[in-house]
Amino acid sequence: MxxxxxxxxxxxxxxxxxxxxxxxxxxxxxxxxxxxxxxxxxxxxxxxxxxxxxxxxxxxxxGMRTEVRGTPPTHPVLVAAKHQSFLDVLMIFHAMPRGRFIMKRVLMYAPVIGWFGLRIGCIPVDRGKRGQAITKMMAQVKAGTQKPGQLIIYSQGTRVAPGVKMPYKAGTGALYTQMGMDCAPVATNVGVLWPKHGIMRKRGVAVVEFLPLIPPGLPARDFLARLEAEVETASNALMAEAGFKGPTKTPA
Known part of the structure; x- marks a missing residue:
């Protein structure tokens, strides 16, 4: 009772x-x-x-507390993060001075989020056209019409519930080589407490952890393998810390 x-x-x-x-x-x-x-x-x-x-x-x-671990970057950098719920969006963005997201074009039309996102420099993209958008953004930064900042991408392309195994998209590797800058991997456990679906928000400590920078210059395939290994290992440890004990599964 x-x-x-x-x-x-x-x-x-x-x-x-x-x-x-x-x-x-x-x-x-x-x-x-x-x-x-x-x-x-x-x-x-x-x-x-x-x-x-x-x-x-x-x-x-x-009663859900939040904690940012590691050192959030303050210089222009590619941030490649694990995505489990809306909370990690807020925590990662708030931890850095000038974050901007690569976002689905449909979000441009969302009330408040869409217009403010465009105003801070988020990049709306259609599926398969990220490269064109990034080239345009880099040209704008170089021309001084857009301030440099921290470009945030979710490497698996969508929210992934704890315990679900999903591949890292090749687009992240392409951005890494195209931009030629440091990459800040980010792990999280927020989906254990703030699930992908449903109302319940659980008590506990939701964490995003900025891992050591990956320097530029690696081949895209090697970079992507390293990114996935580091983010998944750290995220699994954070989820276990939050009490997650479920099995790992691959979505159908």
Whole structure:
């Protein structure tokens, strides 16, 4: 009986958190819109403010704490991250001064997220056309029309639930060789506490860990193998730390 009551209470608090999280997105978007219209720095400030609120309200309402380990990069770098839920998006972005994502083009049309994402320099891409988008971005940075920053890509291309095995996309290796800069691998366990689907947000410590930089110059295949080994090993350790004991499986 007591366990059922605790579960129901946690589920209810999780639902309240989710509702207010989306309301807060609209409120922050409105408050920061004038500044964002004047300068991309205003959009960047609004995005960081939203991250702070979500992280704060998550802890206050659900008891889930967040922790960033390792050294988040502050120089122009390719960030290749594990993606398990919306929380790792917020934590990784908020840990760095000027992050920008490679995002699916459809997100351009999402309320608030789409416009603010474009304003801070996120790169909308169609499937199979990342190379063209990156070439354009690098030209804009070189010409001074876009500030350099940390380019974030999810190497598996989508959210991957804990225990699910999914290959790393060759596009990440192509970007690494094309950009010719350091790569910061990022591991996480957030999906154990904030699942890919469902309402429940569990108590515990959600972690994103910035691993040692991989220097430029490796062949794409060697880089991708190293990236996958390092991120998966670290993520598995973090998930075990969070209490995950499920089997590894390959999606159908």
């Amino acid at each position: 007591l366990a059922a009551l605790r579960h129901a209470t946690q589920w209810t608090l999780s639902l309240i958190f989710i509702v207010q999280m989306y309301v807060a997105m609209l409120v922050v978007g409105i408050l920061y819109l004038p500044y964002a219209l004047i300068s991309p720095d205003g959009a960047l400030a609004g995005c960081h403010a939203y991250c702070r609120w979500v992280i704060f309200s998550l802890r206050m309402l659900t």
